[in-house]
Amino acid sequence: MTGLPSASKLPALTSDSNLTRYLQEIRKFPMLDADEEYMLAKRWQDREDTEAAHKLVTSHLRLVAKIAMGYRGYGLPISELISEGNVGMMQAVKRFDPERGFRLATYAMWWIRAAIQEYILHSWSLVKMGTTAAQKKLFFNLRKLKGQMQAIEDGDMNPDQVSHISEKLSVPEQDVVNMNRRLASPDHSLNAPLRVDGEGEWQDWLTDETEDQETILGEQQEMDKRRQLLAGAMDHLNDREKHILQERRLKEDPTTLEELSQEYGISRERVRQIEVRAFEKLQKSIKNAALDEKLAAN
Numbered sequence: 001m002t003g004l005p006s007a008s009k010l011p012a013l014t015s016d017s018n019l020t021r022y023l024q025e026i027r028k029f030p031m032l033d034a035d036e037e038y039m040l041a042k043r044w045q046d047r048e049d050t051e052a053a054h055k056l057v058t059s060h061l062r063l064v065a066k067i068a069m070g071y072r073g074y075g076l077p078i079s080e081l082i083s084e085g086n087v088g089m090m091q092a093v094k095r096f097d098p099e100r101g102f103r104l105a106t107y108a109m110w111w112i113r114a115a116i117q118e119y120i121l122h123s124w125s126l127v128k129m130g131t132t133a134a135q136k137k138l139f140f141n142l143r144k145l146k147g148q149m150q151a152i153e154d155g156d157m158n159p160d161q162v163s164h165i166s167e168k169l170s171v172p173e174q175d176v177v178n179m180n181r182r183l184a185s186p187d188h189s190l191n192a193p194l195r196v197d198g199e200g201e202w203q204d205w206l207t208d209e210t211e212d213q214e215t216i217l218g219e220q221q222e223m224d225k226r227r228q229l230l231a232g233a234m235d236h237l238n239d240r241e242k243h244i245l246q247e248r249r250l251k252e253d254p255t256t257l258e259e260l261s262q263e264y265g266i267s268r269e270r271v272r273q274i275e276v277r278a279f280e281k282l283q284k285s286i287k288n289a290a291l292d293e294k295l296a297a298n
Contacts, residue, residue, distance in 0.1 A: 010058065010086055013079040022082075026061040034103065041098035056093045056104060057086070063105055064089050067112050070252045074120050081116055088115025101235050106246055110227065113252075133223075138171050138179050145169075146180075233285035240264070241278035248275045 013022040032040065032055070043052035064085040071081055092108035117136060145165050146157070157165075157180060166173040234242060247255035257268040264271065 009054070011061065013082050016078050019078060023062075023065060026058070026065065029058040029061060032056075032059045037104055038098045041093075041096055041104065044093065045096075045098065053090075053093050056096075057089055060089055060105060060108055061086070063108065064112055067109065067252065068116060071116055071120060076120060076123055080119070080123075084115045084119040085112045088112040091115070100231055102231070102242065106234075106242075106250070107231070109250065138169055138175060141169055142176070142179055229286045229289050230282075232289055233282045236281060236285045237278050241274060241281070244271060244274050245278040245282065249279065 011022060011025045013019065037056070037059075040049075040052040040056050043049040044056065065082055068078060068081040068085045072078055088111040089108055092104065092111035095111075096104050096107055098104075117140060121136065121139065142165065145168060146161075149161055149164065157177075162173050162176050165176050169176075237245065244260060247260060248257075257271045260271045261268045
């Protein structure tokens with residue numbers, strides 16, 4: 001990340017026991033209003049001003065910490081989750097375009113979560129846990145849904161529970177079963193012998209199912225295109241619609257209708273109507289943009 005401040009120049013959380021002190025330290029960095037954020041982003045974009053980039057990153061460290069807290073249930077140190085989230089924040093600053101009209105926090109949330117989730121997937125187990133967007137979604141939501149259904153005991157879930165989760169996350173039922181078993185099982189060495197006589201190892205029976213570079217590149221390009229379509233579609237919403245949609249659909253822990261109704265001084269039903277209308281406008285804008293791209297390509 002040429003020109004950006006390195007992670008070593010940010011406040012460091014050395015251990016989980018120092019979390020309170022770290023949170024107090026990052027609160028010292030001032031929040032930015034829209035105009036100041038825009039000017040700093042332009043300075044970085046036009047001149048690669050590292051001081052401007054540093055202010056953009058540090059003013060959002062509280063956002064990183066808040067998002068990282070939501071992933072504490074995976075048994076990894078919060079210090080490492082925050083560190084990875086900070087890397088995602090720096091990536092967001094590097095790619096942020098202030099001319100698109102939305103705030104940096106809205107854009108950065110995607111990068112922060114992506115960085116943390118990738119770290120969890122690679123650190124939680126020696127075995128690669130999720131290779132597709134659907135599998136990653138299953139990994140990060142399975143335990144929460146099991147808790148809601150009070151299906152927290154070890155072992156396989158009953159068919160009704162599997163069916164419910166499959167429908168809720170739009171993934172095949174067998175994927176739910178496999179992921180549940182994988183999360184419940186410890187890692188084992190691939191060099192462990194197949195038989196007691198020591199002849200043959202488990203790895204002798206493995207096939208290479210690694211995705212080729214073309215597939216990986218294609219998935220990355222598809223993800224980048226979706227981000228661009230979403231960012232462009234958000235420009236068609238007014239400020240209230242953007243805010244309500246972000247709070248209701250784009251947050252890890254969505255804001256309640258009651259909280260938003262109090263904030264705007266309107267009824268909960270009115271908030272719900274605005275949310276639905278904004279989402280429909282967003283879908284329509286994305287479909288139109290995708291259609292325009294397809295026509296232009298032809």
